[in-house]
Amino acid sequence: MRNFLLFSLLLGGTFSFVVVNFIDFQDDFQLLLDNSGPYIGVEFPKQLGFTGDGIKIGVIDTGINLNHPDFFSQDDTPRFSKGYDFVEGDDIPQDTNGHGTQVAGIIAANGQLKGIAPNVEIFSYRVSSDGESVPSDLIIKAINQAVEDKVDIINISLGVNMTHNKIDQAVNNAIKQGVVVVAAAGNSGPDESTIGSPARNPNAITVGATYNNRDSSMVSTLEVDGTQFQVLPMLGTDTISDPISAEIVFAKYSRENDFEGIDVKGKIVLAERGGEKADEIVFFSDKEIFATKNGAKGLIVYNNQPGIFFGELIHEYVSEDYYPTIPTVSMTREEGLELRKIIETESSATFNVFNHPDFIATFSSRGPVSPFYMKPDLVAPGVFVNTTSLKNYYNITSGTSYAAPHVAGSIALLLEKNPEFTPHEIKSILVTTSDVITDQYKDEFGFNEGGAGRIDLKKAFSSELIFEPSKLMFNLSEQKSSEEYEIMIRGINDIVDIQKVEFSEIDNIEFDYRVVNSSLYITSKLIDSKTGDFETRAFITQNDIIYQIPIVIKVSEASIVILEKENELTFQVKRPIDWEYAKITVTNSKTFDERTISITPKKFDSLKLYDAGRYWIEANVRNSSGTLDVFEFYDIKEDLSEQKPIVENSVLPERALIILGIIFTIVIIVGLKFRRKDY
Structure with missing residues (x-):
């Protein structure tokens, strides 16, 4: 076996590790998703005999390597021959890139490598040849074709870095037809609001990436006088058996001459990236070598420009016999300069490097995508995953x-x-049975980073309850200090017997609940005026199974009142008292159709809504101090869609209709003018 390791740093903080394993098929062993599969609980249903038999999954991607030996049946017939190639326009979706083959292998490989559900039937829809250029119209065609082919699940591990209403509409149609749509969150993290379509669709199951249950899933911590710093292990460093508690000493650039006159023995060295001159190259391996030679226990390198970086101790210019001796990490320039100031008076620190499988990958795209729902929904292993490759072998990606x-x-x-x-x-079961995950400092990841948590298939398989909705968002203000929502509960075995409901504590909000028949009513109450977005969870116990409901509470300084008469909504701004102008946007949560009105203290307007269902209300309220945002949910119960006027039914947005009206008026005026000249 020969291993080739590639480490690449991409713009925007995206990084990936790829280890390609060239395997002789004569070797007498079996490859498994032996880290990620068991870590999410796959062994439990497999022990009960479930392998995905009879289930159809559509994989919308770069195609599949139809010749891979793990994609054949025992009688040597290909298992994944169904689907369509939208790039070439034929019935043979042969992969020439490798991305789709890797995705399909994780799901359904059944040879030397065993996928999560090795007996499912895969329909491959090829929409890209290189995995980078992905035409949105082909994604839409593939989704529609998958629905026509009556697949049960669609996996979309690609997308666009923006909102795309037509893709979202295709996803909604698939879900309406009973197809579960799973979408990768994207690799544009760690920046916020980096999830695009189809992953940003509220009805899709959006998946972010954590590390894996492998020895290479390393994280690091650094604490100085109670202050926690974000540090990243460099490629080539190793875990340590116990945390290091020692003094931090600044050693400029950690070059050989930088240690003259300073004592770093048994201490942690802090150094700046690079050298004194802009064109001076000082390899991280050299910094580590000189720190080690002078007796240091660890090395921290901060950036010489804004932002974080991922350092490599192992690279093409290092000697073959070099192996890092002390733990070495990187940090941002901003925190590095802050640390330099701190160690002028307090230099004692605790430093650690250890494996943490549930750490969310830096590249994993983050929310928020909307003030009305949470994304991603959950996370799963997405780092160092073993799977099938294009050349009939296997790789770790x-x-x-x-x-x-x-x-x-x-x-x-x-x-x-x-x-x-x-x-x-399905979405409710996965969200409410997910495991809460924490960062390297044991603080819970926020919903924008990791959704409800890591998928726990064993717990999902044992689930007895389905919650609708499976997440809650409260909107509070000083004027509306409490709000109640109903969660309907269905017993999978027709039994609902809630034994306990508990909430994670939030300082400025308290919760209460009541269970009535098969409904759980949760009330949030504001106990001080602190504004902002707050996160908590409700933990619900039945028969020793603990379910969770992620909860977001938005507390605003502004507030509005919504009045309805025969499906016509009017709006009153209650706070701030000195408001001057408000823009009200009403969005149909199913169709995403938006309508907007503007009001002032002297000018009122209303909106007539014809379709029954839930609407998202966003009010941008302006006064002399700035703009305050208010968010509300509103349910229209009566369906008046048959009374909807023609303009209302138009697929054209309101602004486009106004422009067309102006053009039409100009054409009429010009026509009349020329007509008068003819007489």
């Missing part, structure tokens, strides 16, 4: 693209057990 198929395969096992589950019920 990273990305949210490879987290999503863990979830798609898991859903296949759930559907094999209970084929009647709807897409919304």
Whole structure:
């Protein structure tokens, strides 16, 4: 076996590790998703005999390597021959890139490598040849074709870095037809609001990436006088058995001459990246070598420009016999300069490097995508994942693209057990049974980073309850200090017997609940005027199974009142008292159609809504101090869609209709003018 390790740093903080394993098929061993699969609980349903048999999964990607030996049946017939190549326009979606082959292998390989659901039937829809250029119209065609082919699940490990309404509409249509849609969150993290379509669709199951249950899933911590710093292990460093508690000493650039006159023995060295001159190259390996020679216990290198970086101790210019001796990490320039000031008076620090499988990958795209729902929904292993490759071998690869198929395969096992589950019920089960995950300092990851948590298939398989909705968002203000929502609970075995409901504490908000028949009513109450977005969870226990409901509470300085008469909404701004102008946007949560009105203290307007359902209300309220945002949910109960006027039914947005009206008026005026000249 020969291993080739590639480490690449991409713009925007995206990084990936790829280890390609060239394997002789004569070797007498079996490859497994032996880290990521068991880590999410796949062994439990497999021990019960569930393998995805009878379930169809559509993989919208770069195609599949139809010749891979793990994609053949025992009688040597190809298992994944169904689908369509939208790039070439034929029925043979042969992969020439490798991305789709890797995704399909995680789901359904059944040879030397065993996928999550090895007996599912894969339909491959090829929409890209290189995995980079992905035409949105081909994604839409593939989604529609998958629905026509009556697949049960669609896995989309690609997308666009923006909102794309037509893709979202295709996803909604698939879900309406009973198809579960799983989408990778994207690899544009760690910046916020980096999830695009189709992953940003509220009805899709959006999957971010965590590390994996492998020895290479390293994180690091640094604490100085109670202050926690974000530090990243450099490629080539190793874990340490115990945390290092020692003094930090600044050693300029950690070059040989930088240690003259300073004592770093038994201490942690802090150094700046690079050298004194802009063109001076000082390899990280050299910094580590000189720190080690002078007796240092660890090395911290801060950036010489804004932002974080991922350093490499092992590189093409290092000697073959070099192996890092002390733990070496990187940090931002901003925190490095802050640390330099701190160690002038307090230099004692605690430093650690250890494996942490549930750490969210830096590249994993983050929310928020909307003030009305949370994304991503959950996370799964997406770093150092073992899977099938283009050249009939196997490789280890990273990305949210490879987290999503863990979830798609898991859903296949759930559907094999209970084929009647709807897409919304599947999503509810996965969200409410996810495991809460923490960062390297044991603080819970926020919902914008990791959703509800890591998928726990064993717990999902044992689930007895389905919650609708499976997440809650409260909107409070000083004027509206409390709000109650109903969660409807369905017992999978027709039994609902809630034994306990508990909430994570928030200083300025308290919660209460009541259970009435098969409904759980949760009330949030504001106990001080602190504004902002706050996160908590409700933990619900039945038969020793603990479910979670992620909860976001938005507390605003502004407030509005919504009045309805025969589906016509009017709006009153209650706070701030000195408001001057408000823009009100009303969005249909199913169709995403938006309508906007503007009001002032002297000018009122209203909106007539014809379609029944939930609407998202956003009010941007302006006064002399700035603009305050208010968010509300509103349910229209009566369906008046048959009374909808023609303009209302138009697919054209309001602004486009106004422009067309102006053009039409100009054409009429010009026409009349020329007509008068003819007489």
